[in-house]
Amino acid sequence: MSNSRDHELGMDRPITRRDFLNGIAIGVGTLAAGSMLGGCGTQSSLESFRVPDPAEAYPPAAVGMRGSPAGSFEAAHALRDGTFWQNAGSPERVDDTYDLIVVGAGISGLAAAYFFRKQMGPSARILILDNHDDFGGHAMRKEFQVGKRMLLGYGAQSIESPSRYSATAKGLLVDLGIDTQKFYHYYDQKLYSSMKLGSGVFFDRETFGEDRLVAGFGSIPHKDFFAKAPLSDAARRDLVRIYTSKTDYLAELTPERKRATLDKISYADFLTKIAKCTPEVLPFFQTRSHDLFGVGIEAVSALAVYEAGDDYGYGYPGLDAVLGASGERGAGKTDPYIFHFPDGNASIARLLVRSMIPGAVPGNTMEDVVTAQADYSRLDRDQSPVRIRLSSTAVRVRHAGDANSAREVEVAYLRHGKLYQVRGRCCVLACYNSMIPFLCPELPSSQKEALAYGVKTPLIYTHVATQNWTSFQKLGVFQIAAPGSYHVYAGLDFPVSIGDYKFPSHPEEPMVVFMVRTPCQPGLSEREQHRIGRVELYDVSFETMERKIRDQLARMLGGGGFDPARDIAGITVGRWAHGYAYEYNPLFDPDFAEDQLPHVIGRKTFGRIAIANSDAGAVAYADVAIDQAFRAVQELTQHS
Numbered sequence: 001m002s003n004s005r006d007h008e009l010g011m012d013r014p015i016t017r018r019d020f021l022n023g024i025a026i027g028v029g030t031l032a033a034g035s036m037l038g039g040c041g042t043q044s045s046l047e048s049f050r051v052p053d054p055a056e057a058y059p060p061a062a063v064g065m066r067g068s069p070a071g072s073f074e075a076a077h078a079l080r081d082g083t084f085w086q087n088a089g090s091p092e093r094v095d096d097t098y099d100l101i102v103v104g105a106g107i108s109g110l111a112a113a114y115f116f117r118k119q120m121g122p123s124a125r126i127l128i129l130d131n132h133d134d135f136g137g138h139a140m141r142k143e144f145q146v147g148k149r150m151l152l153g154y155g156a157q158s159i160e161s162p163s164r165y166s167a168t169a170k171g172l173l174v175d176l177g178i179d180t181q182k183f184y185h186y187y188d189q190k191l192y193s194s195m196k197l198g199s200g201v202f203f204d205r206e207t208f209g210e211d212r213l214v215a216g217f218g219s220i221p222h223k224d225f226f227a228k229a230p231l232s233d234a235a236r237r238d239l240v241r242i243y244t245s246k247t248d249y250l251a252e253l254t255p256e257r258k259r260a261t262l263d264k265i266s267y268a269d270f271l272t273k274i275a276k277c278t279p280e281v282l283p284f285f286q287t288r289s290h291d292l293f294g295v296g297i298e299a300v301s302a303l304a305v306y307e308a309g310d311d312y313g314y315g316y317p318g319l320d321a322v323l324g325a326s327g328e329r330g331a332g333k334t335d336p337y338i339f340h341f342p343d344g345n346a347s348i349a350r351l352l353v354r355s356m357i358p359g360a361v362p363g364n365t366m367e368d369v370v371t372a373q374a375d376y377s378r379l380d381r382d383q384s385p386v387r388i389r390l391s392s393t394a395v396r397v398r399h400a401g402d403a404n405s406a407r408e409v410e411v412a413y414l415r416h417g418k419l420y421q422v423r424g425r426c427c428v429l430a431c432y433n434s435m436i437p438f439l440c441p442e443l444p445s446s447q448k449e450a451l452a453y454g455v456k457t458p459l460i461y462t463h464v465a466t467q468n469w470t471s472f473q474k475l476g477v478f479q480i481a482a483p484g485s486y487h488v489y490a491g492l493d494f495p496v497s498i499g500d501y502k503f504p505s506h507p508e509e510p511m512v513v514f515m516v517r518t519p520c521q522p523g524l525s526e527r528e529q530h531r532i533g534r535v536e537l538y539d540v541s542f543e544t545m546e547r548k549i550r551d552q553l554a555r556m557l558g559g560g561g562f563d564p565a566r567d568i569a570g571i572t573v574g575r576w577a578h579g580y581a582y583e584y585n586p587l588f589d590p591d592f593a594e595d596q597l598p599h600v601i602g603r604k605t606f607g608r609i610a611i612a613n614s615d616a617g618a619v620a621y622a623d624v625a626i627d628q629a630f631r632a633v634q635e636l637t638q639h640s
């Protein structure tokens with residue numbers, strides 16, 4: 001891209017866009033080299049695996065590349081590559097023996113600590129390790145300061161369908177003071193429609209021949225909407241048909257046969273082979289499934305998308321007539337999509353920390369947690385029975401002796417380039433399943449194989465702080481699906497005001513724009529696509545991402561007066577190379593018997609080591625992370 005285009009996009013503008021490498025803020029352009037760090041030869045080279053210390057910076061306010069930033073994953077990759085322990089030396093023993101050590105400070109790890117403490121009493125000594133500079137795992141908080149205004153962004157987005165949570169997960173929310181009914185009041189479900197803002201689709205020139213934003217999806221008749229789209233007549237005709245027709249394309253089958261058929265056919269094939277649409281409609285739908293599944297419509301089953309629906313309301317037309325009306329958000333979803341704290345599920349993580357470490361997250365209510373500033377210096381103090389040690393990658397977990405008779409577990413971890421070892425009476429691994437075989441080589445090989453089966457979905461949640469949102473208002477949209485673009489969705493933040501946090505409800509106010517990208521490679525199995533997508537995520541520099549973000553927003557919103565050089569105040573890219581837990585895909589995975597499912601074999605408690613995390617439930621939601629934490633703790637406490 002030319003320098004003058006870079007200038008127009010504002011690549012030279014002084015927004016905050018630090019990237020951290022070895023604990024030092026570095027300029028744009030050097031990250032690519034930094035992200036290639038790997039390998040480990042000597043004790044001193046452990047120094048290169050350094051994550052910034054939360055005491056050096058307030059982590060939620062860090063911008064630029066977040067999620068898995070440089071420095072957070074290199075030690076784990078060296079462990080995977082078998083190079084970590086070469087000349088690494090012996091770890092230094094620290095701290096008295098803990099009652100429980102938890103690896104992973106995501107919702108599952110924090111919930112495991114919570115349940116253990118509830119059962120064993122408040123004096124139980126618990127250490128929680130996490131490789132990131134912040135706690136929460138995927139549920140990570142992002143803060144922007146635009147002028148005098150603090151704006152929030154998120155990692156994990158919302159409490160999804162809380163009425164379907166288990167009694168355990170519901171009970172935890174209640175214990176933490178979360179009353180989900182209050183979101184009916186806090187979430188302004190009418191704001192955007194009252195301003196006549198609806199859904200748009202951005203057709204990009206690379207995919208559709210020209211750049212064109214068409215507003216009014218779902219609010220004007222489909223015939224009028226598609227008439228404005230740069231599509232062939234055949235595609236327009238079939239799109240109008242599939243969105244409006246009530247034809248049951250599988251009328252000859254019983255309900256059971258319909259479900260069985262749709263379970264084994266992709267939505268792309270449903271459109272072209274069963275509903276007989278021209279393949280020219282496919283680019284319009286191709287990336288619709290990215291946000292929830294991490295792959296395109298050629299790799300997700302029609303039944304799965306019918307049940308999951310589309311949180312953004314663009315839908316998967318044609319299926320309701322076959323299977324029965326599913327509602328906008330799919331047959332498997334019962335509640336509206338409104339259970340959203342402004343920092344997403346980071347509020348759950350922060351409430352968990354508040355409940356276990358007094359003073360770490362000041363306040364008492366689900367309202368005041370939203371604006372409370374966490375005191376990171378309190379997380380890991382001698383006098384506290386529960387300690388959270390950040391920027392600490394666990395590199396070895398083993399029994400102190402034979403797994404059947406050992407009384408303790410040893411956990412080695414790397415922190416700021418130095419190896420340490422702690423001992424605990426038991427351990428919960430609430431990290432990623434795929435990490436566990438390298439972390440815990442003493443596990444039986446069949447269990448290690450099972451743990452390695454699922455491949456987490458790589459994805460990017462980008463947040464762009466803008467000076468205002470007048471361009472959206474002028475264009476009549478609050479969200480835009482962009483099926484052929486780098487980010488496949490961009491939308492104004494959820495209109496939620498809680499406590500002192502007031503949503504920017506006037507277009508002249510600063511706003512956070514949310515964007516999603518899921519790197520994948522159509523044509524391969526889901527697991528292969530995730531593996532390839534992950535490589536893309538690790539290889540991309542923040543500079544490249546920033547340029548793509550600015551270019552896309554300029555092209556989509558330019559008609560409304562958006563100027564990326566003037567209007568962008570900050571960018572945070574939540575790069576999650578190991579994102580959602582793998583959920584089995586009926587198009588590619590065998591029909592495992594219930595007790596042969598890899599995650600069921602993989603999560604077996606081994607001696608004093610139990611396994612939590614949403615991977616252990618093979619479902620990528622907070623309630624499953626909580627349920628698995630509860631199970632893991634029960635298994636451990638029954639054992640001892």
Ligand SMILES: Cc1cc2nc3c(=O)[nH]c(=O)nc-3n(C[C@H](O)[C@H](O)[C@H](O)COP(=O)(O)OP(=O)(O)OC[C@H]3O[C@@H](n4cnc5c(N)ncnc54)[C@H](O)[C@@H]3O)c2cc1C
Pocket residue numbers: 076103104105106107108109129130131132136137138139155156157158159160345392393394395430431432435439459460461574576578579580581612613614615620621622623625
């Ligand atoms: C972008 C995104 C959006 C999502 N949105 C939603 C949503 O809206 N609603 C919902 O319910 N769910 C959502 N999810 C799913 C989310 O994964 C779960 O809800 C839940 O937060 C998972 O918690 P967890 O503790 O199981 O895992 P994680 O959040 O992944 O936490 C595991 C932690 O362990 C750390 N770790 C790994 N290895 C080590 C090691 N060796 N040493 C130390 N630490 C280690 C990891 O870095 C991580 O911090 C989303 C996920 C992503 C990625």
